Ligand SMILES: NC(=O)C1=CN([C@@H]2O[C@H](COP(=O)(O)OP(=O)(O)OC[C@H]3O[C@@H](n4cnc5c(N)ncnc54)[C@H](OP(=O)(O)O)[C@@H]3O)[C@@H](O)[C@H]2O)C=CC1
């Protein structure tokens with residue numbers, strides 16, 4: 206099975222490394238500067254169980270007729286439109302496309318162009334691309350869940366290709382439900398850490414437990430009103446993770462905000478707030494967090510325009 210991974214950042218790099226280590230036929234589709242790094246240094250990957258550097262195949266565009274069996278999309282949301290354009294020549298009649306992004310809108314965007322070839326996918330991993338361009342898996346968590354959007358069967362060949370050491374793989378008959386569950390969690394985590402600007406343990410110590418529980422409730426209410434009630438297990442998992450005393454947990458949105466730009470704010474928070482409006486669910490904490498990150502982005506744009514002027 207020919208696998209194309211779009212993006213060799215944190216998730217693309219980490220899951221790609223696992224697949225390559227297991228001997229899968231993987232090519233990365235990346236932008237020029239990353240291609241240069243990968244060609245000269247290989248793909249550096251570290252996880253609690255392994256540190257390695259792998260020779261990888263990479264391309265910066267897809268030649269007409271160079272069709273792949275499986276395309277894994279591992280970019281952040283703002284890159285999606287560009288990626289939809291660049292992967293077109295790689296998509297044949299039997300190609301399947303597996304996006305790993307958090308949120309939901311990207312699924313709809315991909316389906317508009319590629320129809321039933323699009324699978325639902327989500328990953329649980331805490332990963333980053335460090336300053337040496339090494340994909341780092343920071344904890345032992347490394348799971349991937351996928352499924353047909355209509356609940357149908359995922360081809361055995363795809364399961365077999367992705368079922369490798371270092372990836373805890375599962376297939377779901379309700380991948381849209383799983384995606385909503387994760388979205389509700391990620392959004393609540395984003396609200397909490399961006400609004401109160403800190404780690405879960407610090408927010409709790411400052412007296413924020415009630416607000417954390419309200420943020421979870423708000424996001425889960427939107428999911429329920431959209432027809433995807435978060436189950437008890439999912440809800441309890443979110444509460445446990447966001448109310449663990451002393452926890453250093455922060456959302457990736459907040460980490461991006463601290464680095465300068467909360468890149469997925471509109472995709473994670475903005476889209477959920479938009480859907481909340483359309484189903485009539487009030488989301489005051491979500492709205493406040495969204496306004497906060499939008500203000501940050503406006504100020505940042507003004508400042509960088511000033512600097513470059
Ligand atoms: N990191 C994590 O722990 C987790 C992330 N996720 C989700 O996974 C998704 C991906 O996140 P993550 O891997 O962290 O993001 P990263 O920013 O680490 O990686 C994305 C990569 O995409 C590359 N990229 C951007 N535009 C293009 C393009 N047009 N063509 C090819 N490559 C491109 C970027 O490379 P460059 O800009 O250098 O070209 C970057 O290295 C997000 O939706 C995130 O929310 C989900 C679970 C956990």
Ligand SMILES: CC(C)(CO)C(=O)C(=O)O
Pocket residue numbers: 307328329330331391456457
């Ligand atoms: C919560 C976590 C780390 C789990 O994978 C995640 O998905 C994210 O921060 O984007």
